[in-house]
Structure formats: C-alpha cells, structure tokens
Amino acid sequence: MNDALWAFENTLLEDAKVTGLGRKSAEKLRAAGLERVRDLIWHLPRTYLDLTAATPIPQAVVGQKALIRGRVIHTAVHRTSKRRIPFFEMLVDDGLGTIRCIYFNQPYLVRNFLKGAEVALYGKVDFDRTGRYLSNPKSVPFTESPRVQPVYRQIAGLKTDRLAQWILSLITSMPDEDPVPHEIGSAFPVSRKDAFRLLHLPESMDQVREIASRQSPAIRRLISEELFFFAWGLKRRSRGRKRVAALSVAKATKDAFLGTLPFTPTEDQCNVMRSIATEMEQGRRVFSLVQGDVGCGKTLIAWFAAYLVAMAGGQAAILCPTSVLASQHAKDACSVLARFNVRSCLMTSRLSSDEQEANRQAIAKGAIQVIVGTHRLFQDDMVYRDLRLVVVDEQHRFGVKQRSKLLRKGKNAHYLGLSATPIPRSLALTLYADYDVHQIMEMPKGRLPVKTILKKSTNRDQVVRFAKTRIAHGEAVFWVVPLVEGDEENATRSAVDVSQTLAQSFGSGRVGLAHGQMERGLVEDVMQRLQAGELDVVVATTVIEVGVDVGHATVMVIDGADRFGLSQLHQLRGRVGRRDRQGTCFLIVDVPVAQETLERLRVMERIQDGFAIAEYDLAQRGFGALMGTTQSGFMSFRVADPWLDRQLFLTIKAVVDRLAPVPEYQRWVDGFPFAQ
Structure with a gap:
C-alpha cells in the first residue's frame, strides 16, 4: 500500500539524488532536524515575501x-x-x-x-x-520578475534559495500516490503533490492570504492527512488498555494518609484520589492525566497513588524534567511518606557515582519503594524489582518514547501524567482520547490570587522600586524576558542586557541569570541559589516555566509581555505567591504598543482562572499559541490545529472509527511530530 511513496519519503536526504544536495548539506539539514525526504517536503515556509509589486516610497506605511x-x-x-x-x-x-x-x-x-x-x-x-x-x-535581485517568495526557518550554513530549489525538486519527483484513504483525499480539489507545490511556491498573494486564513484547499488537504493519522494513532493506543492485578489497600490505610496531612484536600483532589484508588482496587490499569493550574495540588495526587502502591508492596517512579524539581519532590516524598516507613530516594545524574550505584542496587532489591528522578530513571542500567506506578510531572516535557521506556521497566504499570497547562476539557478529550482526564479546578484554601499589573516600558523604574521593597522583606523576584541575545533594533531587551542593568540596581552579587542556552546544571545551580537566599533576583527566559517552586518568590516581572501567549504568561505568573504570600506579576510592554495588544494583556489583569485564559488564547491564536510549542516538547503538529480544526477532526475520526485495522497506516503515524 503506497510502498513507492513510503520508500521515497523515508529516503535519507544524502541519498535523494537532488542536484547540489550532498553529504555536507545533508549534515547541516540533519542538525536542524531534517533527515529524510519527508522532513524536507513538510518543512513549510513560515511566511512569504510579496515581491509582486513595489511600493512607492511616499506610500510606505510604518x-x-x-x-x-x-x-x-x-x-x-x-x-x-x-x-x-x-x-x-x-x-x-x-x-x-x-x-x-x-x-x-x-x-x-x-x-x-x-x-x-x-x-x-x-x-x-x-x-x-x-x-x-x-x-x-532583505535584498532581492533588481531584475527579478515579480513573484511570491517563500521564507523558511533559518538553517545554519544554508541559503533559503537553495532550500527552496531542493524542496521543489523533491516534490517534482514525488510518486503520485496518497497515504490516506480515498474518502479523505478525494474531498479536496487538489492532489497531495499539488498541495505541497502550492504551499511551497504560491503563485499570488491571494493564494498566500488563503493559506494564512487556513481556507486554501492545499492547506486543508494536508491538515486532513495529519488529523487522519493522529486519529489512527489514538485508535490504536486506545485498544492497549489491560487489566492488572487488583491492589488491596485497607480503608484504614487510605484514611491514615489523608489524616496526616497538615491541610484539608480540596473536593477536586479528593475526587481524583478516590477515582484512582477505585481503578487500582478493581484491577483496571490507571492511565490518567491530571490537569490543573500551577499550585492547585496535583502532586498530592502523585504522593497518594505512590503511597497506595508502596503499601501494597510495589514501587513507584516519579519522573521530573529537571534536577531542581526532582530535588523538591524528593524532599516532599520523604516528609510525606517516611512516617509510614515508605523509603524514598532521589535519582539524578547530578548525584555522585557512589550515590547513584547505592540507590540503583537498593531499587533493584526493592529496598526503596518510591524513586524520584530525572531522565536517569529510564536509563538502561536501571532495574526495578516491582515497578507498578509511573508518574510523569510536566508530562509534555517528555516524549512518548521516553515515557514508554520507563513504563516498560514495570509489568503493566499504572501511569499518571501531571500537567499544569490548562486545556479546555473538550480539547483534552480530543488530544488524550486514550487517557482518563481529571481536572482540578479548585485552588487550596489560603492561596491568594496573584495581583497582575500592566505597565508600559517607560514605567520600568516603578517596577524596580517595588521589587526592592519586597526584597527588603526577604522575598525574591523573577524577571523574565523572551530573548537570550538582543540588539539595538529589537525593542525587547535580552536576558543578558537586563541582568547587567538590574545588577546596578540590586547589586551584582544578588542577580542571577538563567536561560535555555546554558547547560542544564548551571541553570539548576542558579535556581538552588535563589531558593537558598543567595540571590534576590533571577533574570530568565521561559526556562523557569517548568515546575520551579521557590516559596519566598513573590514578584514576577515579564518584560516584553506582548511576545508571549496568555497561557504562557499565566504559567509564569503561577510561579510566585506559592504559599500564603501575596504574589505580584508585572506585564511590561514596550511603547508604542497597539491597542489590541493592550486589550489582550488586560485579560490577565481580569482573569485568574487558567482554563478561562486557555479558552481565550485558543479562540484568539489557536493551539500553537496555547502550548508554546516552539519552546517546549508538547505534542506538536505540522499544519493541523486541534482547536481550530476540531470539527474537521470529528469528521475524520468518524471515518477512522469505522475502518478495519490497516497495519501499514502505523508506519505513517510514527513519522509525525505528535507521535514523538
């Protein structure tokens, strides 16, 4: 079935026999994540240049x-x-x-x-x-005939013109086959091959406007293909649920855990814990996603599930994206579980070799029941005596293969994913049709809403003065910027620039810097110094969006707030005022600023509910803006948008549901980003 097309699209680029695309160019493409023919033809332009008509200089609009x-x-x-x-x-x-x-x-x-x-x-x-x-x-040849020119994501060492030539050459060589059923492909007046050609080289700005509005038959054709294979992947995974040995835990044992908590769980937390306990006791494999705002108490669910498994004689692994978060969770695990004689440990690559080896042997023997760690948990040398539960915090930071590798270290282990990215329930049920989705809407009693204040860049000094007053009270500040390196043309100041400027106000020894281009260990060192009170301010990019809990951090400043999606701003805002302290979030925008931008950001001043903000973000900017997919490993799509295309997805899913199993489809599923 479509064997010629499959072989063509899975050809390595250095073997594709394209003029000018040799081994060295293929290596540069591979470094950018483009290894096979399919990667390059799906490497669609990020925008287009209108070279069809020159603008008289007096008519050029600012x-x-x-x-x-x-x-x-x-x-x-x-x-x-x-x-x-x-x-x-x-x-x-x-x-x-x-x-x-x-x-x-x-x-x-x-x-x-x-x-x-x-x-x-x-x-x-x-x-x-x-x-x-x-x-x-951008300079273009003066004599060039008017046309629309595609603009691709920059690839180091390669010119855009060469890239466009290679892509069009590959499209010309593409077999005239279709990987989707006739019922899907025939719904559009353009073939798959012509759809790719039109998207890479539209003939007019009218076609570009159709593409941008998602109304072009070419873009709809490829959206349908991606949604078809997404639905097929969901169908295949949903058949994989198995029954497991029932977990026998006495009511008194469950009550003992809840009775030792220094607070009363919210009703939502109780409902989720009750549901998970029931699944385990009835021998149904837990495969759940727990969603909720930052600070809503998702980790309590993880400790409760780990406690149930440990009391029944099994082991639980808690996977975290960073060593800082793993260290926080390991301390919490010890304080929560030690009173029940449940042994826990931290397992990260930052431990000494001797510590890692001692923990590894104890885990293999079953002497440690709850293991908290990072990627170290699923490395080949890790052996668990009886792994019955896998919890993945910040689930979207790990790929499917990584999560599966850890799950395979147990036998039909229960799975619990935690996510602080609020997704409307209707969308969550689409994206995670193979999960039981639980949402925690209530916040713990005593948690104060974070005050959110919109400021223009001309009032930045007011924000600095406010931050100084909070530092004088023993509190800490996050100052977030969207770029690592800036220049004079960019109004948004970079993390490096801001850290140097703030050092003059707060003292050079009291300001730290953390961004995604630093080694992970250095970022974690900065966060630990902030937690220890050695720093007052950390200037950072969105690296701090991931599960950082600094109890005395009360001020979040987001410089260049107009460059972030609302859901991302909400995630960052949730990093301050974590205990019973009042948190304050400043959203700084450079002037001049468009009125519609101010209105969008004022939503943050009015609304504290992350799910409501997500709904607004989805309506305004779609799935990509909600997830910040360019900055994280969240489930990503090439052209489809699960929210904007939700009606089309339901139509396609209905087709998939009535199709008999076709093994060949799975090989296409595995080639899409959402499968990774």
Whole structure:
C-alpha cells in the first residue's frame, strides 16, 4: 500500500539524488532536524515575501512590510551612541521619495551597496526621530520578475534559495500516490503533490492570504492527512488498555494518609484520589492525566497513588524534567511518606557515582519503594524489582518514547501524567482520547490570587522600586524576558542586557541569570541559589516555566509581555505567591504598543482562572499559541490545529472509527511530530 511513496519519503536526504544536495548539506539539514525526504517536503515556509509589486516610497506605511525599488544615493557606517554597535546605513531614492535602510552589526555591507546601484529591498518600515526607515531589509535581485517568495526557518550554513530549489525538486519527483484513504483525499480539489507545490511556491498573494486564513484547499488537504493519522494513532493506543492485578489497600490505610496531612484536600483532589484508588482496587490499569493550574495540588495526587502502591508492596517512579524539581519532590516524598516507613530516594545524574550505584542496587532489591528522578530513571542500567506506578510531572516535557521506556521497566504499570497547562476539557478529550482526564479546578484554601499589573516600558523604574521593597522583606523576584541575545533594533531587551542593568540596581552579587542556552546544571545551580537566599533576583527566559517552586518568590516581572501567549504568561505568573504570600506579576510592554495588544494583556489583569485564559488564547491564536510549542516538547503538529480544526477532526475520526485495522497506516503515524 503506497510502498513507492513510503520508500521515497523515508529516503535519507544524502541519498535523494537532488542536484547540489550532498553529504555536507545533508549534515547541516540533519542538525536542524531534517533527515529524510519527508522532513524536507513538510518543512513549510513560515511566511512569504510579496515581491509582486513595489511600493512607492511616499506610500510606505510604518509598521507594514514593503518592497522598495530604487537607486542608492548615499552610504555610511555609524556606531550606536550607547553600546557603540556598528551599523550600515544607506539612502535609497525611487524618484518619488527617499528612505533610509539600516543594517545593525553589518558594516561590511558598505562594500556591497555602491552609490548609484539599483536595488530592490523588502522589509518592515519603522520610524524614529529622523523619519521612516527599513530595518535590516532583505535584498532581492533588481531584475527579478515579480513573484511570491517563500521564507523558511533559518538553517545554519544554508541559503533559503537553495532550500527552496531542493524542496521543489523533491516534490517534482514525488510518486503520485496518497497515504490516506480515498474518502479523505478525494474531498479536496487538489492532489497531495499539488498541495505541497502550492504551499511551497504560491503563485499570488491571494493564494498566500488563503493559506494564512487556513481556507486554501492545499492547506486543508494536508491538515486532513495529519488529523487522519493522529486519529489512527489514538485508535490504536486506545485498544492497549489491560487489566492488572487488583491492589488491596485497607480503608484504614487510605484514611491514615489523608489524616496526616497538615491541610484539608480540596473536593477536586479528593475526587481524583478516590477515582484512582477505585481503578487500582478493581484491577483496571490507571492511565490518567491530571490537569490543573500551577499550585492547585496535583502532586498530592502523585504522593497518594505512590503511597497506595508502596503499601501494597510495589514501587513507584516519579519522573521530573529537571534536577531542581526532582530535588523538591524528593524532599516532599520523604516528609510525606517516611512516617509510614515508605523509603524514598532521589535519582539524578547530578548525584555522585557512589550515590547513584547505592540507590540503583537498593531499587533493584526493592529496598526503596518510591524513586524520584530525572531522565536517569529510564536509563538502561536501571532495574526495578516491582515497578507498578509511573508518574510523569510536566508530562509534555517528555516524549512518548521516553515515557514508554520507563513504563516498560514495570509489568503493566499504572501511569499518571501531571500537567499544569490548562486545556479546555473538550480539547483534552480530543488530544488524550486514550487517557482518563481529571481536572482540578479548585485552588487550596489560603492561596491568594496573584495581583497582575500592566505597565508600559517607560514605567520600568516603578517596577524596580517595588521589587526592592519586597526584597527588603526577604522575598525574591523573577524577571523574565523572551530573548537570550538582543540588539539595538529589537525593542525587547535580552536576558543578558537586563541582568547587567538590574545588577546596578540590586547589586551584582544578588542577580542571577538563567536561560535555555546554558547547560542544564548551571541553570539548576542558579535556581538552588535563589531558593537558598543567595540571590534576590533571577533574570530568565521561559526556562523557569517548568515546575520551579521557590516559596519566598513573590514578584514576577515579564518584560516584553506582548511576545508571549496568555497561557504562557499565566504559567509564569503561577510561579510566585506559592504559599500564603501575596504574589505580584508585572506585564511590561514596550511603547508604542497597539491597542489590541493592550486589550489582550488586560485579560490577565481580569482573569485568574487558567482554563478561562486557555479558552481565550485558543479562540484568539489557536493551539500553537496555547502550548508554546516552539519552546517546549508538547505534542506538536505540522499544519493541523486541534482547536481550530476540531470539527474537521470529528469528521475524520468518524471515518477512522469505522475502518478495519490497516497495519501499514502505523508506519505513517510514527513519522509525525505528535507521535514523538
């Protein structure tokens, strides 16, 4: 079934016999995650350049992109006044007006753009005190015939033009076969092959607008293919639920756990614990996802399930994405479970070799019942005597293969995933049709809502003064920015810049820096220093979005808040005011700022409910914005959006449900990002 197409799309790129695509280029593509033909043809443009018509300079609108054709009448190299960064500037005249073009950190361009040369430049029109200018515009051949040009994600060492040539060559060579049933593919007036061709090289801006609005038959055709294989994968996994040996735990034993808690669980927590206990006692394999806002008490569910398994003589593994979070959970496990003579331990690669080996042997013998750790838990040398429960915190940070590898170390082990990303129940039931989905809506008593305040960048000093007052009371501050390295053209300041600036206000020894390009161990060291009170402020990218619990952190500053999705802002906001302390979150936006941006961010001032915010985010920007998929390992899709395309998915799922098993379909499922 479609064997020629399957073989073609799974060919390694260095073996694809495409002109100019040799071993070295294939290595560069592989480094960017593009290894096979299917990866490259699905590498769709992130946007398109409108090179179909030039804009007269007087009509170029600030904030919009424009194609300018004209003659260079002046060039110069200058330096910025503060940081002395070199930039190249030239003046272009189209006979109707003039406009400046500025390129930061590229002084060598003075040799490329000679006075009198005819140029065609495409870029965003910006404005400063001296007037309009193009910021880092893209140069296109002046004599090039008007067309739409695809823009791809940058790949180190490769030019976009070469990439486009290779992709179109592969599409031309693609067999005329279709991996989906005729009932799905025939619903669209465009073949699969033509759909790829149109998306990679649309003929007009009208087609581009159709693609952007998701109305193009080409994009709908590929969305349907992705949703078909997603539905097929769900159908296959849903048949995998097995019965297991019933867990025998006396009511008195369960009551003993709840009776020792220093607080009263919420009704939602009690309902989830009751449901999980019932499943285990009736011999049904638990395969559940527990969702809830940051701080709602999801980890209590994990300790309760681990306690039940341990009291029945089994073992539980708690998998965490970072050593910091694992260390926090290990301390909690000890304080919660030690009173019942349940032994627990921490298992991460940051322990000494002797500590790891001692723990590994004790786990293999069954002397330790609850094991908390990171990726170390599913490495090949880890052997469990009787692993009956796997808990994965921040589930979306781990791939399917990683979770499965840990599950296979037990025999039909129960599975419990925890997620602080609030997803509306209707969407959760679509994405996780093979799970029992539990949602914790209530927050523990005493948890104060985080005050959220929108500030313009001109009032940043007010935020610094407020932070100083909280630090004086022994509290800590997170200052989050969206970029690691910035430049003069970018209004959003980088983590490095901000940390240097704040060090002048708070003291150089009291400000830490944490971002995703640092080694994991260094980031965790910074977080531990903040927890220990050695730092007052940590400047970070969204690396702190993952399960960081710093009890005395009460201030969250998000600089460049307009660059984040609302659900991501809500996740970050939940990292402060974790105990009974009042938390405050400042959302700083650079000026000038669009009114619609301010209105979107004011939702954060009005709403504390993460599920309500998620609904708003989905309606405004779709699934990708809700999950922040570019910054995390959450289930990702190439073109489909499970929320925007939910009606189409239901139609396709109905087709899948009535189809007989077709083993060949699974090989296609495994090639999609959502399966990873």
